[in-house]
Amino acid sequence: DQQVKQNSPSLSVQEGRISILNCDYTNSMFDYFLWYKKYPAEGPTFLISISSIKDKNEDGRFTVFLNKSAKHLSLHIVPSQPGDSAVYFCAASGFPYDKVIFGPGTSLSVIP
């Protein structure tokens, strides 16, 4: 039973345009969400997070939106750059926040 879903295995975007990566979760106990980026042959690296008390968190070109009623979050990358090409994992956690459940990932390709 997948508690965190990323229904698009891959996404292709032109350089300079917006990339939107989507994530859905099923467990209503999740109240903290994270995005990780992973390049080939490397471990995932933390990108941005959001707590359920917010509906938006921004960090430079990266913005995460949370819709609690729909159990949906999205990561927006504006403008997209070729170096953003990577696999993006959505992850979720709930109290006591020791377990983090990851989605299957979305592979983003930014075309120059």
Place this chain on the structure above:
Amino acid sequence: DSGVTQTPKHLITATGQRVTLRCSPRSGDLSVYWYQQSLDQGLQFLIQYYNGEERAKGNILERFSAQQFPDLHSELNLSSLELGDSALYFCASSTRTSGIGNEQFFGPGTRLTVL
């Protein structure tokens, strides 16, 4: 460089064998997590240790075990290996055991191939 090191980078072994994967967390981090990533799968949480004690367990098989030593490095032991155990195994560390903001820092992974 996340500061988390994992050895070996690659491991090729046969079915039925036993292997040990090693992880050294970032300096100062007390928590260590182990994840398995099979082909085209997400990261599956296996187990977490905090300062030498097991704190949380995920979908870890009985053939697998882990421990965290007094110097905080951790080992994941995989025994009676099967073809399906072939995967990338990641270790991650964090400062705290829990609490919001508990971002994890991942090592580069160990690729295990069981033939």
